[in-house]
Amino acid sequence: xxxxxDLRRIYRMGDIEVRALDGVSLEIEKGEFLGIMGASGSGKTxxxxxxxxxxxxxxxxxxxxxxxxxxxxxxxxxxxRLYKLGYVFQDYALVPxxxxxxxxxxxxxxxxDRTEGQYRKDSVEILQKIGLYDRRDHLPRELSGGQQQRVxxxxxxVNKPDIxxxxxxxxxxxxENSRMVLELFREINEEMQQTIVMVSHxxxxxxxxxxxxxxxxxxxxxxxxxxxxxx
Amino acid sequence: MGKKELKVAFLLAMRxxxxxxxxSVILTILIVAMCFTNMVFLPGMFNSIGQNITKxxxxxxxxxxxxxxxxxxxxxxxxxxxxxxxxxxxxxERATPHYSKAATLKYRQRILGVSLRAITPNDEKAVSPxxxxxxxxxxxxxxxxxxIILAKMIAGDPSVKEEYExxxxxxxxxxxxxxxxxxxxxxxxxYRVKGIYSTGYWATDTTGYVTKSxxxxxxxRPLDYADYITVKAKPGYSEKFxxxxxxxxxxxxxxxxxxxxxxxxxxxxxxxxxxxNMVSLFVGIVITTVVLFIVITIKTxxxxxxxxxxxxxxxxxxxxxxxxxxxxxxxxxxxxxxxxIMTSLLMVYMTYNPIVTPDWSASLYLTPMDLISNSxxxxxxxxxxxxxPAWQVSREDIQTAMRS
Numbered sequence: 001x002x003x004x005x006d007l008r009r010i011y012r013m014g015d016i017e018v019r020a021l022d023g024v025s026l027e028i029e030k031g032e033f034l035g036i037m038g039a040s041g042s043g044k045t046x047x048x049x050x051x052x053x054x055x056x057x058x059x060x061x062x063x064x065x066x067x068x069x070x071x072x073x074x075x076x077x078x079x080x081r082l083y084k085l086g087y088v089f090q091d092y093a094l095v096p097x098x099x100x101x102x103x104x105x106x107x108x109x110x111x112x113d114r115t116e117g118q119y120r121k122d123s124v125e126i127l128q129k130i131g132l133y134d135r136r137d138h139l140p141r142e143l144s145g146g147q148q149q150r151v152x153x154x155x156x157x158v159n160k161p162d163i164x165x166x167x168x169x170x171x172x173x174x175x176e177n178s179r180m181v182l183e184l185f186r187e188i189n190e191e192m193q194q195t196i197v198m199v200s201h202x203x204x205x206x207x208x209x210x211x212x213x214x215x216x217x218x219x220x221x222x223x224x225x226x227x228x229x230x231x
Numbered sequence: 232m233g234k235k236e237l238k239v240a241f242l243l244a245m246r247x248x249x250x251x252x253x254x255s256v257i258l259t260i261l262i263v264a265m266c267f268t269n270m271v272f273l274p275g276m277f278n279s280i281g282q283n284i285t286k287x288x289x290x291x292x293x294x295x296x297x298x299x300x301x302x303x304x305x306x307x308x309x310x311x312x313x314x315x316x317x318x319x320x321x322x323x324e325r326a327t328p329h330y331s332k333a334a335t336l337k338y339r340q341r342i343l344g345v346s347l348r349a350i351t352p353n354d355e356k357a358v359s360p361x362x363x364x365x366x367x368x369x370x371x372x373x374x375x376x377x378x379i380i381l382a383k384m385i386a387g388d389p390s391v392k393e394e395y396e397x398x399x400x401x402x403x404x405x406x407x408x409x410x411x412x413x414x415x416x417x418x419x420x421x422y423r424v425k426g427i428y429s430t431g432y433w434a435t436d437t438t439g440y441v442t443k444s445x446x447x448x449x450x451x452r453p454l455d456y457a458d459y460i461t462v463k464a465k466p467g468y469s470e471k472f473x474x475x476x477x478x479x480x481x482x483x484x485x486x487x488x489x490x491x492x493x494x495x496x497x498x499x500x501x502x503x504x505x506x507x508n509m510v511s512l513f514v515g516i517v518i519t520t521v522v523l524f525i526v527i528t529i530k531t532x533x534x535x536x537x538x539x540x541x542x543x544x545x546x547x548x549x550x551x552x553x554x555x556x557x558x559x560x561x562x563x564x565x566x567x568x569x570x571x572i573m574t575s576l577l578m579v580y581m582t583y584n585p586i587v588t589p590d591w592s593a594s595l596y597l598t599p600m601d602l603i604s605n606s607x608x609x610x611x612x613x614x615x616x617x618x619x620p621a622w623q624v625s626r627e628d629i630q631t632a633m634r635s
């Protein structure tokens with residue numbers, strides 16, 4: 001489903017060259033719940049940004065379902081993100097002036113293959129699933145951090161994306177809310193066969209992943225199923 | 232850019248205005264409204280002054296068309312025949328002659344030099360509203376002799392000392408008083424003041440009127456000549472039509488429309504007004520453009536992270552750009568609407584409280600076309616001012632935007 005070939009991302013800060021990703025190659029299968037783990041600065045977020053079309057690699061290729069991402073124009077990338085990908089951010093990243101319902105519906109409203117009735121129905125269903133339907137008319141600031149993150153997941157899931165990316169979604173949450181969010185991801189993955197790629201630096205999160213890729217200094221140092229961590 | 236994208240852009244814009252900073256929205260609308268008012272106020276004033284002067288010139292000086300002596304001649308001659316010809320022409324309401332003569336007015340200890348005008352009062356009624364401007368006494372009749380009507384400024388105010396007078400006067404002549412008039416040809420006669428008027432037009436308010444019959448006594452012969460003839464057009468007939476007709480009918484005197492005369496006398500003033508109007512318009516547009524540019528720039532800078540996130544979740548940059556574009560459009564429309572309301576209230580206020588000077592009075596004269604054209608200019612300027620920062624920020628790459 002996702003093929004990554006010799007991916008490199010080099011930042012230049014004056015004379016200094018920082019290799020955020022240094023030759024990463026991976027394959028991610030459909031329906032996997034993949035955890036990308038590593039210490040701060042290991043390149044895990046950079047990798048996620050490359051996969052989510054939020055940044056461009058210095059070299060290497062990413063192919064998602066047969067589409068070479070390097071060949072897409074800006075507009076095609078935007079449409080690829082809209083139709084194929086879902087994204088959950090560390091800081092929820094909800095639009096503060098939109099209600100919960102509007103935040104969840106926002107990207108669905110843009111899709112040409114959805115009628116108003118369809119996206120409303122999908123939004124209601126996903127809000128019911130995450131248990132926030134009764135807060136649908138509230139603004140994000142009126143919700144707790146855990147609730148906001150669940151809304152963020154609902155927004156990412158409403159379009160039924162091929163791949164869901166999550167960038168340290170529990171970083172700002174307490175352990176109870178973190179567990180709730182991880183359970184939600186697991187449920188989505190199991191019930192809907194949703195491919196999920198999640199970045200985390202919390203070791204206890206690994207219990208939720210099918211497969212864990214560990215990065216260090218921009219390189220894959222371990223790749224294996226949960227418990228094995230073999231490469 | 233499809234309907235769905237525009238709908239999302241509009242939703243984002245509306246929600247940002249509804250749920251963002253109220254004070255910022257209100258202040259921006261107020262600034263646009265004040266800019267609009269600034270743009271139309273001075274031109275409106277100058278329009279009003281121009282309209283007012285034109286009306287006064289038409290009403291008290293030249294009518295719609297002025298017939299004056301041809302080059303090298305002192306008077307319009309063969310007056311009766313000329314008047315008969317003009318008054319018989321289609322489109323002519325009435326033609327009436329004016330004849331002025333210098334005179335010295337004496338009343339008690341006061342002596343005042345003026346140029347008095349001789350008119351045919353009944354014909355004059357069809358041409359000039361002077362007869363409606365009597366503040367005491369009555370207007371002249373055709374056969375009146377030994378009677379005079381004076382401007383209020385000439386009659387004077389007995390409560391104002393001579394040294395404090397703005398304009399020299401007779402110090403408080405009242406209707407029924409007798410004044411002595413010493414004409415330039417030496418003829419001296421006592422006149423009874425029949426009426427006192429005030430028109431608000433300087434040239435008329437610094438003179439007095441006697442009848443043509445009386446002037447014939449002064450001159451000692453029938454007046455078959457005049458300084459000029461004023462012609463009033465019937466409603467629906469243009470000045471140009473009357474002028475062309477007069478020339479076709481063989482009126483050999485100099486024929487000029489009010490527009491011709493004002494173009495000569497007011498040309499420089501109108502040019503100056505136009506320059507001031509342009510400056511006012513330019514300043515208004517620049518202020519609005521800069522203010523909206525700053526407002527939208529601040530908004531976009533404050534929302535850079537959110538813009539990055541919107542792009543990250545698949546919202547196209549055009550939607551983001553139009554979001555800010557719609558915000559500017561809404562702010563500009565509301566500002567212009569408030570500006571129109573403010574201007575309309577000012578128009579009403581100034582109609583009842585005009586700015587009055589000895590030469591002219593001014594309120595605010597704006598046509599619907601003035602309001603529409605200024606609204607459009609301001610709207611276009613506002614949209615450009617808003618779209619430029621919106622376009623700039625929407626082009627920023629996701630990583631840069633999200634890191635901010």
